[in-house]
Amino acid sequence: MPIDLRSDTVTMPTEKMRDAMRNAEVGDDVYRDDPTINRLEQIAADLLGKEAALFVTSGTQGNQVAVLTYTQRGDEVILEENSHIYYYETGGLSTIAGVQAKTIKGVNGQIPLSEMRKAIRGNDIHFPRTSLICLENTHAFSGGRVLPLSYMEEVYQLSREFQLPIHLDGARLFNAATSLNVHPKEMAKYADSVQFCLSKGLSAPMGSLLVGTKEFIERARKWRKMLGGGTRQAGIIGAAGIVALEEMIDRLKEDHIHAKSLAEGLSQIDGIDIELDSVETNIIMMDIDRLGMDSREFIDQLKQFGILATSSGPYRIRFVTHRGITNDDVEKAVEAVKSITNSCI
Known part of the structure; x- marks a missing residue:
């Protein structure tokens, strides 16, 4: 899955x-x-x-x-x-x-x-x-x-x-x-x-x-x-x-924790731009305009790693955490982004 x-x-x-x-x-x-x-x-x-x-x-x-x-x-x-x-x-x-x-x-x-x-x-x-x-x-x-x-x-x-x-x-x-x-x-x-x-x-x-x-x-x-x-x-x-x-309301804090963890992991990757202070709930916006590819291309590559995301602009990708996302999923998503960026830089 x-x-x-x-x-x-x-x-x-x-x-x-x-x-x-x-x-x-x-x-x-x-x-x-x-x-x-x-x-x-x-x-x-x-x-x-x-x-x-x-x-x-x-x-x-x-x-x-x-x-x-x-x-x-x-x-x-x-x-x-x-x-x-x-x-x-x-x-x-x-x-x-x-x-x-x-x-x-x-x-x-x-x-x-x-x-x-x-x-x-x-x-x-x-x-x-x-x-x-x-x-x-x-x-x-x-x-x-x-x-x-x-x-x-x-x-x-x-x-x-x-x-x-x-x-x-x-x-x-x-x-x-x-x-x-x-x-x-x-x-x-x-x-x-x-x-x-x-x-x-x-x-x-x-x-x-x-x-x-x-x-x-x-x-x-x-x-x-x-x-x-x-x-x-x-x-x-x-x-x-x-x-x-x-x-289900009280458990939303788990999604926020996962979002912050994902954002922190992604922010340490060269070529990725994220404002950590902007991650207040369960949505993360990631800018990739320094990588030399657009968001559609990046999303297609993420799919090869089993990660699904959406485009929120030509060079902007959105991730949303929810009840189906675990700590392990967050780590895998960070590693997938890191692998893609390593091939670009």
């Missing part, structure tokens, strides 16, 4: 999850009759200190439902220029929600407050209406960087000044909370709605939760149905999500 460092989405459900799925009590969730989904949503809402939650099939669906719930066609949404909602969701902001993206260059996923303030539109007939601020924590493109609580609070205070809602793309929210050693509620309180994934480091086979006020979730439920997210006996999947939330 290859050592799969492409993403934490490759995690497999645990045996307890499989047992829970097989034995799940189910009903029709569109009629709100699925007791397992109802329980999952209540657990999620309580965990993040919100009034209600909605099960969605994916993080992308959850983010798009949130945008649809907050905005009207022709509005403008403020986002960091490499945020997942803008960069990796196939143009859903424009094609589905019909809104315009106001992207701002951030630092480690953080939009400068001064730039955010300037981006908020005034009341002018020529301008679209600014209707939403979107944050992402952890920020995937920057290498799983964590938005500090102090920054989130500052953005929240700015949003209250202009009466704008904040949606938090928290696909890896629990990684962020683990890194900061805080309860997830401490992060969620600075956002009006939060989306988080069950299917990444938490190891459930699929699904995400969207949380917010009861009124927001009621409106979101209708948008979910329009996007094809109204499911029937979804409790079969929801049962794995319950196990994920009850048993």
Whole structure:
């Protein structure tokens, strides 16, 4: 079996999850009759200190439902220029929600407050209406960087000044909370709605939760149905999500330890550039522009050693640690990179 460092989405459900799925009590969730989904949503809402939650099939669906719930066609949404909602969701902001993206260059996923303030539109007939601020924590493109609580609070205070809602793309929210050693509620309180994934480091086979006020979730439920997210006996999947939330959050610290160990090993290899301080969670970004090959070539060579990784730019490679990665896997990955670089230098 290859050592799969492409993403934490490759995690497999645990045996307890499989047992829970097989034995799940189910009903029709569109009629709100699925007791397992109802329980999952209540657990999620309580965990993040919100009034209600909605099960969605994916993080992308959850983010798009949130945008649809907050905005009207022709509005403008403020986002960091490499945020997942803008960069990796196939143009859903424009094609589905019909809104315009106001992207701002951030630092480690953080939009400068001064730039955010300037981006908020005034009341002018020529301008679209600014209707939403979107944050992402952890920020995937920057290498799983964590938005500090102090920054989130500052953005929240700015949003209250202009009466704008904040949606938090928290696909890896629990990684962020683990890194900061805080309860997830401490992060969620600075956002009006939060989306988080069950299917990444938490190891459930699929699904995400969207949380917010009861009124927001009621409106979101209708948008979910329009996007094809109204499911029937979804409790079969929801049962794995319950196990994920009850048993898989605390172990995320192991993934962070493995990521730091991998980054430290790679940083000692000639021709490899890694900012060790940037490895805050389970994602490592490795630059290879000094090696004379691009990321696609490097990834192809890694495959010969049984290592799978992804490209995050012409000369940038991403590794992601997860429950399936061991100390031995980390050592093998470092040795494989070392072998490839030795042939280049």
